[in-house]
Amino acid sequence: MTTLAPALPLLRIGPHTVQPPVVLAPMAGITNAPFRTLCREFSGNKGLFVSEMITTRALVERNEKTMQLIHFDASETPRSIQLYGVDPVTVGRAVRMIVDEDLADHIDLNFGCPVPKVTRKGGGSALPFKRPLLRAILREAVAEAGDLPVTIKMRKGIDDDHITYLDAGRIAVEEGVTAVALHGRTTAQHYGGTADWDAIARLKEHVPEIPVLGNGDIWSADDALRMMRETGCDGVVVGRGCLGRPWLFGDLVSAFEGTGTRQAPALRQVADVMLRHATLLGEWIGDESRGVIDFRKHVAWYLKGFAVGSDMRRKLAVTSSLEELGGQLQELDLDQPWPDGADGPRGRTSGNNRVVLPDGWLKDPYDCAGVSADAELDTSGG
Numbered sequence: 001m002t003t004l005a006p007a008l009p010l011l012r013i014g015p016h017t018v019q020p021p022v023v024l025a026p027m028a029g030i031t032n033a034p035f036r037t038l039c040r041e042f043s044g045n046k047g048l049f050v051s052e053m054i055t056t057r058a059l060v061e062r063n064e065k066t067m068q069l070i071h072f073d074a075s076e077t078p079r080s081i082q083l084y085g086v087d088p089v090t091v092g093r094a095v096r097m098i099v100d101e102d103l104a105d106h107i108d109l110n111f112g113c114p115v116p117k118v119t120r121k122g123g124g125s126a127l128p129f130k131r132p133l134l135r136a137i138l139r140e141a142v143a144e145a146g147d148l149p150v151t152i153k154m155r156k157g158i159d160d161d162h163i164t165y166l167d168a169g170r171i172a173v174e175e176g177v178t179a180v181a182l183h184g185r186t187t188a189q190h191y192g193g194t195a196d197w198d199a200i201a202r203l204k205e206h207v208p209e210i211p212v213l214g215n216g217d218i219w220s221a222d223d224a225l226r227m228m229r230e231t232g233c234d235g236v237v238v239g240r241g242c243l244g245r246p247w248l249f250g251d252l253v254s255a256f257e258g259t260g261t262r263q264a265p266a267l268r269q270v271a272d273v274m275l276r277h278a279t280l281l282g283e284w285i286g287d288e289s290r291g292v293i294d295f296r297k298h299v300a301w302y303l304k305g306f307a308v309g310s311d312m313r314r315k316l317a318v319t320s321s322l323e324e325l326g327g328q329l330q331e332l333d334l335d336q337p338w339p340d341g342a343d344g345p346r347g348r349t350s351g352n353n354r355v356v357l358p359d360g361w362l363k364d365p366y367d368c369a370g371v372s373a374d375a376e377l378d379t380s381g382g
Contacts, residue, residue, distance in 0.1 A: 011211055011235045013048065013106060014149025014178050016078045020256030021235030022047040022224065022249065023181070023213060024242065026082040026108065026153070028115075029297070033071055034280035038273065039242065040076070042263075043249035048080055053110050056085035056094035070103055071284075078105035082153070084113065085137065086123045086371055092140035099146055107145055109137070111154040111168065114187040116356035122371050125155040125187040126357055128168040133368040138175035149178035153215070153237070156199050158355055159188040162362060165199060169207040181213035181237045187355045191240065191348040201231040213237050220343050221248070221255035221262060240347030244301025246273065264338035267306050271329040274302050278325055289320050301346055305339030308332060 011021035024031060024039055029052065036049040051069065058066040072079040081104040085091035091109075098104050111134070113124030128134050142150050152172055157163035165182055172180050182203050184195035195216025204212040214227045215237035224236045242248045247263045254261040265273075277298060282291025299316045312331065319325040358371075 013078075013151060013211070015147070016048070016106060016149065018048045018235065020046060020253055021213075021228075022252045022256065023235060023237045024049040024249070025215060025237045025239035026050045026052050026110065027239055028052050028113075030243070032069065032281075032284065033073055033076075034277060034284050035246065036076065037073060037280055038246035038277060039249045042247045043253050045075070046253050047249060048078070048106070049076070050080040050082050050108055051104075053082050053084045053113065054094075056083050056087075056090045059083070059094045060090060060097060068284075072104070080104065080106040080108065082108040082110050083141075084110040084118065084123060086121060086127060086133070088133075088136040088140040091137050092144045095141050095144040095148075095150075099144065099148060105148065107141065107148055107150050108181075109141060109150065109152045111152055112181075112183050114155065114190050114353075114355075119187060120356040120358065122358050122361060126158060126355070126361065128154055128164040129158055129162055129362065129365050130368045130371065131164075131167060131171065131365055133371055134168060135171050135175060138172060138177055142176040150176070151179040151181065152177055153181040153183070155183045156186045156196060158357070158362070159186050165203055166206050169203050169212075173207050173209050177210065179211040179213060179234070180207065181215055183237075184214070184216040188353060190353045192353075197227055197231050200227070200233050204232050204234075211235060215239065217345075219345055221251040224252055225255055240345070243347045244298055244304060245343075245346075246277075266334070266338065267332060267336040268334035270302055270306070271332065271334060274298070275322065275326055275329060279322060282322065288322055292319055292321055292325055295325075304346055305342030306332075306336055307339075 011018040024036065031050060031052045040049055054066060054070060070081060081098065083091065083094055085094065095107060098107060110124060111128050118124035119126040154165060154168055156165045169180055182200050184197055184199045197214065200212065200214040211234035213235040214231055214233040218224050218227060218236055218238050219241045227233060227236055238248065247265065251262050278292050278295040281294050282288040285291050285294065296317055315328050319328060
C-alpha cells in the first residue's frame with residue numbers, strides 16, 4: 001500500500017537544507033564512501049549521507065585507517081561526519097581539526113552506539129546517563145565547530161530503568177546543538193523488538209526548538225511517511241533498512257515528493273548493483289581483492305528472499321576478485337523478480353542484551369570522576 005506524502009516543512013541542519021528530510025544513518029563498516037555513493041546515486045543526490053563513526057582520538061592522532069574513512073567524494077555535499085568520543089577535550093580537538101582543515105560541513109556526535117567495546121568505556125549510548133559529561137562534550141564541540149552545525153544521535157536510554165533521552169534532548173538545546181536524532185530503542189534492546197515511535201513523538205514535544213529526526217524500523221518508504229505522520233518528527237534516519245538495498249533512497253525521494261514510484265528490481269538489476277558496489281570498494285581501498293573481500297558481508301543482504309542455493313551462497317562468500325564475483329553472479333537465475341517479503345527487517349535483530357558498562361556507572365548520573373581521556377578508542381569504523 002502506498003500512502004500519500006505529508007505536507008512537509010524544509011528540514012534545515014544549520015545552513016544546509018535537507019530535502020526530502022531523509023538521512024543515511026552512520027553504520028560501522030557500512031557507510032563508507034562507496035556505499036554512500038550508491039545511495040546518493042539512487043536518490044539523485046537528495047538527502048543527507050553520514051560517514052561511519054570516526055573516533056575522535058584516532059582522528060586527532062591521524063590514524064591511517066581513520067584518515068581514509070573521512071574521505072569524501074568531490075560530489076558529496078554537504079560532507080557529513082560522525083564523531084565518537086568520551087573526553088570533552090579530545091572531542092573539541094577533533095572538531096577544531098575538522099574546521100581548520102575543512103574536512104566536513106556537518107558534524108554528528110554518536111551517543112547511540114550499543115556495542116560493548118563502546119559502552120564499556122562509557123561511550124555511545126551509555127554516555128547520556130552522565131548528564132554533566134554529555135553537557136561538557138556538547139559545549140566543547142559546539143564552541144569549536146564555529147559555523148559548522150553540530151547534531152547528535154542517541155537512544156532512549158540504557159534500559160527501561162535508566163531512560164535519558166528527554167534530559168539529553170534538553171541539554172542539547174541548551175548547548176546549541178542544531179538537531180537531534182532518536183533511535184527508539186534502549187541500549188539493552190540493541191536491535192531487537194519494536195522501535196518505540198511514541199518516544200520520538202514525546203521528544204519532539206519536549207524540544208520544539210530544534211528539528212527531531214526519528215530512527216528505528218524504517219524498512220520501506222511507506223514506513224518513513226508513517227513515522228513522520230505518527231510522531232510529528234522533522235525527518236527520518238534510515239539504517240538497517242537500506243542494507244543490500246541502496247535503491248531505498250530512490251523510493252524515499254519518490255515517496256516524499258509524492259510520485260508513488262517504488263523500485264522492485266529483478267535479480268539481474270540487483271546483481272549489477274552488487275558488482276558496482278564491489279568495484280567501488282576496490283577503487284576506494286586501492287586493491288581489487290580487498291574490495292571484493294570487504295563486499296562479502298553485503299552478499300546476504302542483497303540476496304535476501306531470492307532463490308539462491310546454499311552452495312552458491314557459500315561460493316559468493318569466498319570470492320576474491322571482480323572476475324570471480326561477476327562470473328558467479330551470472331550463474332544465478334537472474335530473471336527472478338523482486339521477492340515478496342524482501343522489504344522487511346534485515347541486519348542485526350538481537351535484543352535483550354546485557355549492557356556492558358564501566359564499574360559503578362549507574363550509581364550516580366552526576367558523578368563523572370571515572371571517565372578520562374584514557375577511555376577514548378584509538379581506532380574508527382567497523
